[in-house]
Amino acid sequence: MDSLSPTAFRQVAAQVEEAVRRVIVGQEEVVRHALIALFADGHLLLEGLPGLGKTMLVRTMAQALRLDFTRVQFTPDLMPADILGTDVLEMDEAGGRRFRFHRGPVFTNLLLADEINRATPKTQSALLEAMQERQVSVGGRTYPLPKPFLVLATQNPIELEGTYPLPEAQLDRFLFKVNVGYPDEDELVEILRRTTGAEEPQVEPVATGETVLAMQALARGVPVATPVARYAARLVAATHPQGESAPEEIRRYVRYGASPRGAQALIRGAKVVALLAGRFNAAVEDIRAVAKAALRHRLILTYEAEAEGITADRLIEALLAAVEVP
Numbered sequence: 001m002d003s004l005s006p007t008a009f010r011q012v013a014a015q016v017e018e019a020v021r022r023v024i025v026g027q028e029e030v031v032r033h034a035l036i037a038l039f040a041d042g043h044l045l046l047e048g049l050p051g052l053g054k055t056m057l058v059r060t061m062a063q064a065l066r067l068d069f070t071r072v073q074f075t076p077d078l079m080p081a082d083i084l085g086t087d088v089l090e091m092d093e094a095g096g097r098r099f100r101f102h103r104g105p106v107f108t109n110l111l112l113a114d115e116i117n118r119a120t121p122k123t124q125s126a127l128l129e130a131m132q133e134r135q136v137s138v139g140g141r142t143y144p145l146p147k148p149f150l151v152l153a154t155q156n157p158i159e160l161e162g163t164y165p166l167p168e169a170q171l172d173r174f175l176f177k178v179n180v181g182y183p184d185e186d187e188l189v190e191i192l193r194r195t196t197g198a199e200e201p202q203v204e205p206v207a208t209g210e211t212v213l214a215m216q217a218l219a220r221g222v223p224v225a226t227p228v229a230r231y232a233a234r235l236v237a238a239t240h241p242q243g244e245s246a247p248e249e250i251r252r253y254v255r256y257g258a259s260p261r262g263a264q265a266l267i268r269g270a271k272v273v274a275l276l277a278g279r280f281n282a283a284v285e286d287i288r289a290v291a292k293a294a295l296r297h298r299l300i301l302t303y304e305a306e307a308e309g310i311t312a313d314r315l316i317e318a319l320l321a322a323v324e325v326p
Contacts (some may be wrong), residue, residue, distance in 0.1 A: 004214040009275050012215065013039065013123055013273075015206040019064040023203055025056055025190045031291050034061065034152070034177045036276070040268040041216040043131055043151040046296060054154040058112045059095025060151075063203040065212055067109035074119035080126035085179050087139045100259055101138060105157055107131050110207060113153035117166055122172055127151060131173040140165065149210050166299065168256075175265045176290070177297035179313075222271035224282045227326040232266040232287050234323050239299060247322040255303035258298035265294035284325055292316050 004012075013035060020031055030046070034057060037044040046054045055071070062069035072083060085104030091097055098190035105111065106127070116124060130136055134145045154173070155166065171177075183191060238245045241256030250257070270282040277286075296312040305315075 004211070004218050006218065006275055006278070006280050009039075009215055010202065010206050010278055010284070012211060013276055016061075016064050019203055019206050020060050023194075025061045025194065027057070027180065030057065030180055031113060032176050033176055034058075035288075036269055036272045036290065036293075037176045037218050038148075038212065038273045039275075040175060041150070041171060042147065042265065042268060045177040046152065046154045046180055047177060048154075048184070049157065054173060055112060055114055058110060058152045058154075059317065060203050062110045064206055064209045067148070067212070068110065068111045070105040070108040071112040071114055072105050073114050074116045074123070074216040076118060076120060078119045078123050080123055082229055083123070083126050084130070084136050084138060088246075092276070095257070099139065101141065101143065101233045103143070104136075106141075107145060107253075108259070109148055109150070111151050113155055114150055117155045121167055126164055128170055128173065129282070131170075136287045141255050143313070148209060148216065171297045172259055172261050174297060175268065175271030176293035178293055179296075197283060209251040218269045219268070219275060220278060222274055222282055224271070225269055228269065228270075228282055228284055228287065231326050232263050232270075233268065235291065235295075235319060236260070236263040238319055238323050245323070247318050249310075251320040253302050253308075253310050254299055255302050258295050262298045263297055266290060270293055282321040288320055291320060294317075 017031060017035055021033075024031055034044055034046075039062065046057070048054055055262050059069060059071075061067075062212060072078075081104065083104050083106050085102050085107070087099040088102045089097055090100050128198065130145060130149075131151050134147075136143045138144065151174075203238050234245065236242050236258045237252060238247065239254065239262070240246060241251045241254045241257065243257070246254075246257075266287050267282065270286035273286040274280070274282045292313050295316050299312045301310065301312065301315075304310075
């Protein structure tokens with residue numbers, strides 16, 4: 001599929017979302033932001049307690065889109081070569097020896113980095129080049145990754161046993177961070193009905209990798225007016241406690257604000273939100289719709305904030321209230 005119309009984009013996105021919801025109960029915001037990240041060609045970080053369906057969500061998306069899917073369980077003894085691959089010494093037919101690159105699980109369309117913060121920082125950082133450049137460098141050679149390529153990582157809350165904080169540089173590579181909450185009573189009953197009966201819900205493929213690439217290309221082409229782009233820039237500038245435009249809560253509770261990637265995430269996410277709403281231009285309300293997902297993992301809070309239970313989401317709400325809407 002070489003090109004896609006905005007109408008077709010919205011139709012395909014609705015079909016994919018419907019297919020995912022046949023398996024995933026509730027979690028409307030999580031599913032929607034996961035699809036926005038996918039169509040915006042950005043990596044996604046899902047944080048929540050074990051057993052809330054994070055892995056199932058990623059697997060279901062891969063099935064609905066006919067994408068290659070690989071799951072890597074991150075553990076403290078996982079090594080970078082276990083993810084990227086390594087050069088293996090082989091003997092050829094003539095009796096000579098040569099190195100052949102054995103590809104790791106990163107060579108896929110959707111890589112599920114399950115419980116990514118249970119691996120050591122060295123192994124976590126092995127994904128940096130893959131996430132940013134869509135390539136892997138091993139033994140002086142560079143190997144391109146398949147297209148599309150997205151990392152969907154799950155992470156346990158940092159308070160749990162055996163977790164390592166993700167480096168700030170790696171957090172910044174994720175387009176969105178989405179918090180996965182606990183289901184309510186009705187949702188839990190529906191989960192039990194779907195998962196403990198004789199038949200489990202089946203996912204029908206509704207699109208392909210080529211369709212995803214076409215949707216990503218269309219999203220990149222959505223125009224953004226200068227006032228809208230300036231609003232995104234002002235939001236990010238106001239996250240820096242030393243900046244003149246920073247609200248009082250930011251000055252008090254934030255050590256470091258968002259990088260330019262935060263502004264890029266706002267714009268890229270807003271373009272997809274606009275298309276999902278049937279518009280071919282990004283607006284300020286689209287920026288605000290993705291603000292928490294795009295910025296919550298990019299705010300480094302002070303010890304005072306942690307001690308008082310101040311969350312990044314609360315600070316982003318203060319930010320949205322303080323920054324003037326054009």
